[in-house]
Amino acid sequence: MKYVLLFVDTEQFAKDLEAMEPAERARAYERVQEWMADNAATIRGGSKLQPPHTATTVRLDGDREPMITDGPFVEGKEVVSGYVEIDVADLDEALRMAKTWPGCPVVEIRPLES
Amino acid sequence: MEESHVELARVVREHSGRLAAALVHLIGDFTTAEDLVQDAVVAALQRWPVEGIPERPDAWLFTVSRRRGLDVLRRESNYRAKLAQLQWPVQPDPDERLRLIFTCCHPALPRAAQVALTLRVVGGLTTGQIARAFLVPETTVARRITRAKRKITDAGIPYRIPADDELGSRLSEVLTVLYLLFNEAYLSTAEQTQSRDLADDAEWLGTLLHQLMPTEPEVAGLLALIRLHRARAAARFDSDGGLVQLQRQDRSRWDRDAIADATHLLARAAGQHRPGPYQLQAAIVACHAEAERWEDTDWEQIVLLYDMLLHLAPSPVTRLHRAIALRYTAGPRAAMAELDTLADRLDRYHLYHATRADLLRELGHPDEARAADSRALELTANPAEQAVLQQRISWA
Numbered sequence: 001m002k003y004v005l006l007f008v009d010t011e012q013f014a015k016d017l018e019a020m021e022p023a024e025r026a027r028a029y030e031r032v033q034e035w036m037a038d039n040a041a042t043i044r045g046g047s048k049l050q051p052p053h054t055a056t057t058v059r060l061d062g063d064r065e066p067m068i069t070d071g072p073f074v075e076g077k078e079v080v081s082g083y084v085e086i087d088v089a090d091l092d093e094a095l096r097m098a099k100t101w102p103g104c105p106v107v108e109i110r111p112l113e114s
Numbered sequence: 115m116e117e118s119h120v121e122l123a124r125v126v127r128e129h130s131g132r133l134a135a136a137l138v139h140l141i142g143d144f145t146t147a148e149d150l151v152q153d154a155v156v157a158a159l160q161r162w163p164v165e166g167i168p169e170r171p172d173a174w175l176f177t178v179s180r181r182r183g184l185d186v187l188r189r190e191s192n193y194r195a196k197l198a199q200l201q202w203p204v205q206p207d208p209d210e211r212l213r214l215i216f217t218c219c220h221p222a223l224p225r226a227a228q229v230a231l232t233l234r235v236v237g238g239l240t241t242g243q244i245a246r247a248f249l250v251p252e253t254t255v256a257r258r259i260t261r262a263k264r265k266i267t268d269a270g271i272p273y274r275i276p277a278d279d280e281l282g283s284r285l286s287e288v289l290t291v292l293y294l295l296f297n298e299a300y301l302s303t304a305e306q307t308q309s310r311d312l313a314d315d316a317e318w319l320g321t322l323l324h325q326l327m328p329t330e331p332e333v334a335g336l337l338a339l340i341r342l343h344r345a346r347a348a349a350r351f352d353s354d355g356g357l358v359q360l361q362r363q364d365r366s367r368w369d370r371d372a373i374a375d376a377t378h379l380l381a382r383a384a385g386q387h388r389p390g391p392y393q394l395q396a397a398i399v400a401c402h403a404e405a406e407r408w409e410d411t412d413w414e415q416i417v418l419l420y421d422m423l424l425h426l427a428p429s430p431v432t433r434l435h436r437a438i439a440l441r442y443t444a445g446p447r448a449a450m451a452e453l454d455t456l457a458d459r460l461d462r463y464h465l466y467h468a469t470r471a472d473l474l475r476e477l478g479h480p481d482e483a484r485a486a487d488s489r490a491l492e493l494t495a496n497p498a499e500q501a502v503l504q505q506r507i508s509w510a
Contacts (some may be wrong), residue, residue, distance in 0.1 A: 001270040089223055090272035092280070111269050 001111060002044070002087050003094045008106035009081040031102035039086070039097055047068030078106060085112070122162055127318055129172045130155050130238025133179060135210035140199045144217065144273055144433050145263040146186055148235050153176040155238050176202055181276055187356035198485070212326045213273050219288040220271045227262035228291045230255050236322070237315050247312045248298065285327070289336050289392060292319055313347070316340055334383035335393030340375045342399045357498035361408050373403045394423040413442035430459040446476045464493035468503060 017025065036043065052072045059067040072079055081104055088094050091109070098107040130151050137147035154175045168174040178201050187196050218231040232248075233239045241259065245252040253506035265271065276284040299312035327333050349363040358364075367465040380396050398419045401500035405411040432454055448475045453466070460466035467490035474483035484507055489504040 003270075090270040091220075092272050092276065094270075095222070096280075109269075111224075 001090060002085060002114075003091075004110050004112060005046075005084050005086060005094070005098055005101070006080050006108040007011075007048075007082040007084075007101070007104050008078050008108060009104045010106065011077045013105050028102070035100065035102050037053065038100075042086045042088050042093075042097070044085040044087050046082065048082040049080065051081075052079045118163070122159070122167065123314075125162075125167055125171045126155055126158060126238040126392060127315070129175055131211055131214065131236040131322075132206055133172065133175050134235050135214045137183070138214065138273060139206060139210055140277065141183070141187070141196060144266050145265060146183075150183050150186070151175070151238075152234065152240070153182050157309075158239055159240065173202060186395055194372060204418040208326055209275060211322065212275055215288055215323065215326075216275055217266065217271060217273050217283075219291045220266070221284070221287050222269065222271055223262050223265060225291070226256075227258045228287075229295055230258050231262050232291055232319070233295070233315060234259060237319060239315065245443040285330060285332070288323065289332060292316060292323070292336060292471070293392070295319070296343075300343060313340070313344055317344060329386070331383035331386045331388045332390040332392045334379055335396050336388060338380035338383065339396035339399060341372060341376035342380070342396060342403050345369040345376060346403060353499075357502050359502065360402065365405075365407065365441060368403065373400075376400070377404065389422065389426065391423060391427045394419055394426065398423070411442070413439050417443055430456050431463065431465075434460060435465070438469055441473065446473045449473055450477065462493060464490040464499065464503075466490075467493065 017028065020028065055070075055072040057069050057071060057073045060070070061067060084096065086094060088097070091111075094109050098109055101107050133154070134147055135151055138144050141147050157178050158171070158175060161333075162168070162171075175198055176358075180202075183200060187200075190196070214377070215232065215236055218235050219228045223231070230244050233244050234241065239247075241256050242252050245255040248255070249386050264299045275281075278494070296313060296316035299314075318341050320333070320340050324330075324333050324337045346363070346368045348369070349365065349367040350358055376396075377400050379392065381401060383393055384397070398416055401412050401416050401419070416439045417436060420432060420439060424436065425431055434453070435451045437452040440452055450470075453470055453473065456466060467486045471483045471486035471490065474486060485505050487507045491500060491507065494500055494503070
């Protein structure tokens, strides 16, 4: 079954990352690379996203002209910062992967429509 | 409840979970299998009171499910292969029922849905019975169950026993569901329990889980806890349905044999030297249950057990209970000092204020005690507890 793991950053997490010593930050990125390597067999694709200030949202509202606004579709303290698509047997396997994710503090698991 | 209703509930409960387990295995689809069983259970509850409980209730339920199942399966491509398997008798592997329990209590489902689903799928309760037991509208329960089943299918929640490295945390999820269920039953008033004895369902589920996982000491611990409470249930309410506090209970109405059995179960679990919160809670209750009179209570031991419990599972509510026990080993002043440290965390908990009222009264501050009782009264919705507090305010 296919799922997308949506990685969600919090403001606190971004601050913590910024406050890290360069060597410490390098180790944090390394841990993420290791996780990717460990799970390479089930990962079908994905990417880190550029920060929310780069986002543009288009709202399609019926007959009206599409409305274009600056920023992500929800303004909030939590923003989607990346995703991977995985192919695993069931939710438990997806959960097992998400639980060992060494990056940002929130992961949403969403099954894909077959 | 009438005897025939008790028997009916028992028979349905005994067979419906087994049938659900077998059908999930045969059909390979949790939602479909569960619907079929629920249809059969509803039919049984309509017809058995009139026609009598059939000689082979399991065969009867199977036949009804099968008839409905054929309609469902006809729409499927592998209809014939599955049809061939839908033969009587069905004998699910004991593990099938365990799978059922773990799926119903999957952590990806909301707690209220875990409880409702477990009762319906494993325990054979109807949506209406669950709604009445929890005093919520039937549509709410139906919606919870429908959503949960849809999530099981759509999100790929597996139908299996968790792997060894996950078993501990998943089992504690199952035990939490059972514990909540029992608490709900235990806190309900005498009046409510006439419609359905949820405590009976909780004990039955605990017994089943213990049969399926005999070497898990926390399962035995929770079962012992449930049985120790139930063994003393008769003395908890007076003839008017009012709650009787432990200190004033007529201990001759306690079931001494059941207490001895539960204590024995607990001792065997403790012999595995894998202590846990349920074993410790059961051990505390056992200290109360084994005391012939209130004066015989081994408070030193109880305080010690609370210390162990706090070490494993720190919680302000447990500290409150420890403070209550401390009153009998170190006096009301020491207990009050302990309580004062909990003021911030438990200000919204009725038992905190009720305990303060007790201690204040003992320390010679009746006015403050009455104020604390009033505060407790504001904070509890339980009619039986409200009645006790109301009495104290008007008498003290």
